[in-house]
Amino acid sequence: MHLGLSLSPTQISFDTSRPSRAIVAFGDSLTEGAGASGSVKAYPQVATSLFEPARMILNRGMGGQTSTQIAARQGGIPLRLAVAGGAPGNLFPRTRDWMHRFETGSVNGLTHECLGTGLDENGLPYGDVRIYGTATAGFTDIGRQIYGAIAANYPAEPGSRWTISGAAQMIGGGTDGVAGLRLLLIEADELGGYLAEIAAPAFALNGARSSISATAAATHPFVRATHLLDVIPGSAVDITLRIFPGQFEAGDIATELKLTPGNGDIPAYNPEFTRLYSFDNGIEGWSPRIQDGHITPLSSQGGRLVIENDDAGILRGCELALAEIPVDRTIRIAFDIEITAGAGQIHVGGLKTSGGSWATTTTSGDPTSAVTESGHYELLFKTGNAFCNAAAFLSSGTPVTWALDNIAVEWGADSPQVEVLDQSTAALGGSGSVYSIRGQLAGIEGILTVRDGGPPFFTRSHPGDAVAVPYATLFVPEDAATRNIQWLWAGRNNADTPDIVLSDIAAMTDRIAGGRYLVGSILPSADDTQQTRQTIVTLNAALSRRYSQRYVDLLAALVAAAGQTTDDQQDAAAGLIPRSLRSDALHLNNAGYAIVAAAWVAGTIAMGW
DSSP states (O other), X not given: OOOOOOOOSOOOOOOOSSOOOOEEEEEXXXXXXXXXXXXXXXXXXXXXXXXXXXXXXXXXEOTTOOHHHHHHHHXXXXXXXXXXXXXXXXXXXXXXXXXXXXXXXXXXXXXXXXXXEEEOTTSOEEEEEEXXXXXXSSEEEHHHHHHGGGOOOEEOOTTXXXXXXXXXXXXXXXXXXXXXXXXXXXXEOTTOOEEEEEEOOEEOOSSSOEEEEEEEEOOSSEEEEEEEEEEOTTOEEEEEEEEOOOEEEESSSOOOOOOSSOSEEEOOBOOSEEEEEOBTTSOTTEEEOEETTEEOOEEEETBEEEEEETTOOXXXXXXXXXXXXXXXXXXXXXXXXXXXXXXXXXXXXXXXXXXXXXXXXXXXXXXXXXXXXXXXXXXXXXXXXXXXXXXXEEEOSSOEEEXXXXXXXXXXXXXXXXEEEEESSOTTOSSSSEEEEEEEETTEEEEEEEETTOOOEEEESSOBOOEEEOTTEEEEEGGGGOOSEEEEEOOGGGTTOHHHHHHHHHHHHHTSGGGOEEEEOOOOOTTSOHHHHHHHHHHHHHHHHHHGGGEEOHHHHHHHTOOSSHHHHHHHHTTOOOGGGBSSSSOBOHHHHHHHHHHHHHHHHHTTO
16 A cells, blocks of 8 residues: 655646556665655655556665665666575585675784685686784684684584585795694584584695595584684784685585585475455454453554554454464465554464464574564464464554555465575665565565575465576566666665766666656765765766756755755755755655655656656
């Protein structure tokens, strides 16, 4: 549902003899509506009712994104993915371009710095790592920087055999103060604590590429591997090493190197129960939670289920009675939610019975998933040792009102979700906690989701057989196939790289059917340096020349609306957003977004769309 505010009793009229196209608004936090009093005051929602008749406008704003990330979501820049498949084979299980995540830092007095990455003659990736400084201990753990946040312990049965192998080469500096470079197979406890080295083959540091391998038996519950540079305490060290991915695998034999992520698959999904709930004709089996004698207010409004924790009580919300779900089943609960008033956590999960306690766990072991922001969610739960007979959305401790729509409840032995191990562009990176893109991967419809800074997941929308996903398979965003008008407002978060901004916007406009698009000017922040402001002036001039009548000068519209106060006039004279129209140094308030909405609408009507 799209809500809006009419800013003028006089509406511009245009030809209504044919249906009007919908509009998709792409952008960052300014499109998302940061600084507005609520989501309905974001400019796409406001612009909806400025048309006569009102038009559907889809808000595709994601805070903190660069023009490159926006272009990947829009389809102008190809978004290629790798998904989980078999067990990780190499030492660096998260990304084929593993050195791109190198974390510069110091260990025991020695700085580790990645000087560059590349591919050898066989296409094998490598990273060139310089280690330098004065050693304060007898070793420095290079793997700590290579792994960074992606380090992992692997479960190991006592007596199981493990093999490590790898290659390295000294390409710069020297071996002064260096006692050797080893590839370690380490035993660890459940918390990741070091217990023992059970294999430690050494690389030759003679300037030639050195390949090594070793096998050992585990006696503790976890194993992991790392590169360790042995050094002489107190000595000055400066050595540069070319390090190649290493294999880390169960068994006694070093097999052919398998870069991960590699080929994966979308798993088969055949739920035993599935039902979609929408609320055009009532609340469709959902009931209010009755807790401590209090009945949560529940109603169907405008095709959505509206729930209100009106007294800030405990366990207020709504429930859906289900047929008994057996133990050890996966439950999928997908939904659109808008938090319309107040704030707080809304807990989603399964109940033993309606009105009862939680009966499910998340993949992280929690009884519920907590939702704090509006958006689309794809949540998975497992039934444990207890049966599950109801689904619930409950809040506690704060007055908060939320609206639900398009709720899907499914369960069965299969999971519809697969982890995405690698993206050609971090299309869902940004400042928010939950982002998603609908689209197709390997011909399968689904949704790509990132939540709370965790890894992305692809969740298939429909049952079906498993589908192979070769490495770097193209993900096609749903919006990439649209013939809708597009409003493109990108580049604020990487305005210091104007050539990239121009290239990204060109990639977006090149793929829009019929050339039905508008490009918005980039806004300066009051906190920008003078150099950044001048870069933005130059960049906007280039956008104006390139896109001519398709260019919407949003900054000019805001400056023209400056009030007569000294602050506003000073801002206008400096080419900044007037203070009366913004909520901080950059983001707009309701009045500012209303002016932006009117400018986009006027530009669209002027094009005759």
